[in-house]
Amino acid sequence: MAKVTIDGIEVEVPDGTTILNAARQIGGEVVPPAMCYYTSLKETGGKCRVCLVKVTQGSAKDPRPMPKLVASCRTPVADGMVVQNVTSPDVLEARKGVVEFLLLNHPLDCPICDQAGECDLQDLSYEHGTEGTRTEFERRTFDKIDIGDKIKLHMTRCILCYRCVFVADQLTPERVHGVLNRGDRSEISTYIEKAVDNDFSGNMIDVCPVGALTDRTFRFKSRVWFTKPMDAHRQCSKCCGKVVLWMKGNEVLRVTGRKDQYGEVKEFICNECRFEHKNTADWTIEGPRHINRHSVISQNHYEKIDLQNLKREVERQIVFQKGRQLPEASPNS
């Protein structure tokens, strides 16, 4: 086990845990954002650089600080490590930079994008970006591609997190796609099309943090915040069968995997559950899905407050606020 301090809050985690996951144990504001890391996909992370943090003390044994900001999603903790996330002005500045870079070529077509309302890039820019943009150049565009009859690849919106590449690599039996070209001309390769027959290819939609991969069966049907998410399950021979139904009235508009509070699906679902069962009769409905009340999707979405949960959240906030006043967070570091 290793004791780490993140933004003044101490937590004990098993050796080998990354800084990001240690921060997630604490929860709240000390958790760095993550756009490319995905817990259930091996080798993800390290690419988008939004999760950069400052390590002011490497470990108890070797207290030297790390020379550069590090990607918290891929850096393992060490016993006695001291990390700054929101308490480091350097981190906030660097993160602001990364958000700006990610938006330089993003089309900002949120008003016509199916992902709007559940887009990690939207959330990220609200929380860590600046209001205006400093670029005046034409943005990079690509043609839209249909990946089979169920998935749309809108490369113009892609932030090259590589998550879908890892889905194709790890969930599908043959390696079918990767990235073509280099630098800002990189694009998700159209070999991805060959993945379409695969039973699990639809998970690319769920792992995509932006609207680059969307569900063609749901295209332009509704803004997500006008739909009601319901937890549901069915007996499935291929996957866990545990899904979220996005409903309007009694109609199932779309089926997705269950994302946790960090937007990650832990149990992937098969294409049959996702695309072929748009009928409530096919499902056992468990009840409304808990949606973070900060999300736009929680609009008009009432649910009974779980008092236990609320109490825990308040306690965590108190600890967190105290943590921010600890000396480690002094402005000159």
Add this chain to the structure above:
Amino acid sequence: MGRKLLLEHINEPGIQSFKVYRQKGGYASVEKALKTMTPDAVTEEVKKSGLRGRGGAGFPAGMKWSFIDKKSDKPRYLVCNADESEPGTFKDRYLMEHIPHILVEGMITSSYALGAKTSFIYIRGEYMYIVRILEKAIDEAYANGFLGKNILGTDYSLDLYVHPGAGAYICGEETALLESLEGKRGNPRLKPPFPAVAGLYACPTVVNNVETIAAVVPIVNNGGEEYAKIGVGKSTGTKLISASGHINKPGVYEIELGLPVEEFIYSEEYCGGIWKGRKLKAVVAGGSSVPILPTDLILKTAKGEPRLMTYESLSDGGFVSGTMLGSGGFIVMDETTNIVKNLYTFSRFYHHESCGQCSPCREGTAWLEKILHRLLHGQGKKKDIDILVDAAKKIEGNTICPLGDAAAWPVASAIRHFRKEFEEEAAALPAERNLELATH
């Protein structure tokens, strides 16, 4: 005359062939190492020599060798980095083209020290004709018992391969190189783990520059202490410098580290002064990635001491008033040079070569190029200069590999030392600028 350790026999007719190279004392280091020294004793000599990596970062070679995981039961590999794609750097090409056997010899001796049974020379695709030269040299070495099974009758065996890349600068970054050598897309890996622990095929690996490996030959022949007598402080031995730009005698020079920069530029033995009787304006001393310095700061440090060709002296003053020895790509610019245009050329290169994995480099390098392009074509705005500085700062240190830094440093330093020229470009009218660019 400075001592020559690598280029001593460069003018010898036929030195490309095994026969002449051997007559001139070639392959002595292999005989000495394999027959009279243990592998660790060879590493020890390299440590004593103080040899630092000649690929750019200047990391002590002996120390790198001692990091290799010798307890692991996996095979160990030595990989020579001959990707040489840094603008302004062409010394490895010169060495491999004219004295290919010194690299083959260095590879054998170094592989022996590291316990590698298979080694690779990863060479940039544009050097195809050198691939043929090296392969011929390797064939000759096999034919004469210096490669293959039981070299010189000892129980040490080694196979050596040349592997051409496909022409990507990023494949010079050591982990991207290893990916490429494994047959994958040349994307840099996240570190740790470092190659010494998990390199080629996840086995312990050392990656060294061509010149670093060649320098092992005189080190083993004459002893590490002898080598360390050349140079100043922690900059020992000789270094190949690729001199280019507005000088009378561009070319590859072997210098003793510690040579004053002024002497290197102006003496007849080396660059022979600035061409056309013009004055010196600026120097990029270590390949396009290192900060540019104006005349006063390249000839003397901020403290007023003469600047020397050493790792320490060139970096004296940090990035405020210093630079780096880097790969030894010494680019000289005379008083007529347009610094903004020069920077644009560099930035275009880094944009073109970014692998695109990480966002600051992928997006940032493209942005830098676009802004410089606009500045240069009379469309610039005054705020562009601040954006350039700020964007460079946000790339630097925040990327997966040092290509991001390499793209950021030239921008930061050019604006630091030549801000006025950028302001002039920003103020210039479009028509004026276009005319000027067309006539240059």
